[in-house]
Amino acid sequence: MDFMKTPTSSAPPSDTALQVMRVAERLAQTRGFNGFSYADIAVELGITKASLHYHFATKAQLGCALIISYRERFNAGLAEIEARFDAMRRLRSYIQLYDKVLLSDRMCLCGMLAAEYSTLPAVMQRELRLFFDANEQWLERNLEQGRAAGRVKFRGPALEFARTLTATLEGAMLLARSYQEPGRFAATARHLLQEMDAAISTEGQSAAAAGKRKSR
Amino acid sequence: MDFMKTPTSSAPPSDTALQVMRVAERLAQTRGFNGFSYADIAVELGITKASLHYHFATKAQLGCALIISYRERFNAGLAEIEARFDAMRRLRSYIQLYDKVLLSDRMCLCGMLAAEYSTLPAVMQRELRLFFDANEQWLERNLEQGRAAGRVKFRGPALEFARTLTATLEGAMLLARSYQEPGRFAATARHLLQEMDAAISTEGQSAAAAGKRKSR
DNA sequence: GTCTATAACGAGATAGAC
DNA sequence: GTCTATCTCGTTATAGAC
Numbered sequence: 124m125d126f127m128k129t130p131t132s133s134a135p136p137s138d139t140a141l142q143v144m145r146v147a148e149r150l151a152q153t154r155g156f157n158g159f160s161y162a163d164i165a166v167e168l169g170i171t172k173a174s175l176h177y178h179f180a181t182k183a184q185l186g187c188a189l190i191i192s193y194r195e196r197f198n199a200g201l202a203e204i205e206a207r208f209d210a211m212r213r214l215r216s217y218i219q220l221y222d223k224v225l226l227s228d229r230m231c232l233c234g235m236l237a238a239e240y241s242t243l244p245a246v247m248q249r250e251l252r253l254f255f256d257a258n259e260q261w262l263e264r265n266l267e268q269g270r271a272a273g274r275v276k277f278r279g280p281a282l283e284f285a286r287t288l289t290a291t292l293e294g295a296m297l298l299a300r301s302y303q304e305p306g307r308f309a310a311t312a313r314h315l316l317q318e319m320d321a322a323i324s325t326e327g328q329s330a331a332a333a334g335k336r337k338s339r
Numbered sequence: 340m341d342f343m344k345t346p347t348s349s350a351p352p353s354d355t356a357l358q359v360m361r362v363a364e365r366l367a368q369t370r371g372f373n374g375f376s377y378a379d380i381a382v383e384l385g386i387t388k389a390s391l392h393y394h395f396a397t398k399a400q401l402g403c404a405l406i407i408s409y410r411e412r413f414n415a416g417l418a419e420i421e422a423r424f425d426a427m428r429r430l431r432s433y434i435q436l437y438d439k440v441l442l443s444d445r446m447c448l449c450g451m452l453a454a455e456y457s458t459l460p461a462v463m464q465r466e467l468r469l470f471f472d473a474n475e476q477w478l479e480r481n482l483e484q485g486r487a488a489g490r491v492k493f494r495g496p497a498l499e500f501a502r503t504l505t506a507t508l509e510g511a512m513l514l515a516r517s518y519q520e521p522g523r524f525a526a527t528a529r530h531l532l533q534e535m536d537a538a539i540s541t542e543g544q545s546a547a548a549a550g551k552r553k554s555r
Numbered sequence: 556g557t558c559t560a561t562a563a564c565g566a567g568a569t570a571g572a573c
Numbered sequence: 574g575t576c577t578a579t580c581t582c583g584t585t586a587t588a589g590a591c
Contacts, residue, residue: 157581294510
């Protein structure tokens with residue numbers, strides 16, 4: 124965990140720094156990285172902007188710390204899930220990670236930053252891609268294992284399906300926040316899990332075409 | 340077609356206003372609504388910021404004009420598609436609308452604005468939702484028709500699948516832009532179309548679980 | 556319609572005292 | 574570590590001449 128001023132620093136963040144990050148993370152998730160300022164954080168914590176700059180000299184450094192922290196917690200969550208459940212429950216738990224974020228009225232930090240990608244400092248862009256890389260590797264691995272075990276079904280390469288899955292979850296979060304209905308995300312989550320569950324028959328998906336598996 | 344200063348105005352936009360919108364739209368799609376300023380537009384068009392304010396008194400009005408214009412063009416595209424093709428080709432064409440945007444190095448305007456939703460003026464928030472509403476109604480209608488005709492297959496209510504579809508496309512665009520690979524979106528698009536195509540067998544999706552029902 | 560000029564404010568960031 | 578004070582720049586927006 125190196126959140127701090129330089130990528131090579133290893134000093135543990137102070138109490139104040141952690142509070143700054145806590146507030147900044149929420150603001151970044153709800154308003155975007157370009158949607159909040161040091162003044163917003165300072166007011167909420169009852170300190171001055173100058174004090175913030177002591178802990179995070181530039182906003183880019185704060186942004187990097189946010190991504191690294193978020194990614195590490197996410198990866199820790201994934202590791203925990205992977206150690207515990209079988210294939211379908213892992214995927215269910217994966218989706219619940221996203222659901223939990225949305226239920227706290229936030230967008231995924233990295234999904235939000237992805238929208239702002241072209242305006243972000245290069246250092247943040249790099250850290251951001253690492254989040255999605257880790258996501259897709261975890262999913263690819265577990266999808267492949269689940270399919271081999273006969274518990275998960277999907278078509279094509281696991282990597283491509285992993286990317287589709289992440290895209291759907293990020294997109295569903297994004298759109299759900301424009302409405303005031305958490306059910307929008309939940310419905311999509313349910314749909315995804317049903318489609319992947321090898322224990323659920325695929326018969327009768329198509330009302331009229333049901334009888335036409337002959338075509339081949 | 341009312342892009343202009345008030346929601347009830349109906350004067351056609353002047354040549355300059357159209358140029359302003361053309362530039363502003365591109366900036367909003369690539370950098371976000373909070374990621375560009377009147378100065379950016381002014382420099383690019385070789386006029387002054389003050390002139391911009393003559394055409395669009397406030398940035399919120401410019402933003403509304405952008406959404407309405409974008410939505411109307413999108414709806415026109417959807418109407419054209421609906422008049423011409425059969426079910427699967429309609430869905431393919433729908434996805435191509437998104438692909439075309441991404442290939443011009445842009446994010447969907449409304450997907451981008453959805454990320455910034457909580458920071459947008461209320462008038463823009465309202466116009467934005469109308470875009471997604473129109474999208475989901477078009478998709479719901481055409482998915483249902485396609486399923487009834489036996490050409491499209493999917494599980495559950497058409498409305499829910501429509502929302503999942505839009506979420507996947509918006510999410511895939513969002514993530515594709517953090518990498519420099521348009522193939523990321525294309526792969527997801529291909530995957531979606533394969534899954535929906537009733538003419539494609541669903542056998543063998545699950546390597547191990549599929550030992551049964553082998554009509555191949 | 557477009558301009559110059561400027562208001563009014565907020566942004567990120569720094570210097571230096573305590 | 575936190576403060577006051579300040580700097581510089583960019584932002585939206587307006588007044589008024591041409």
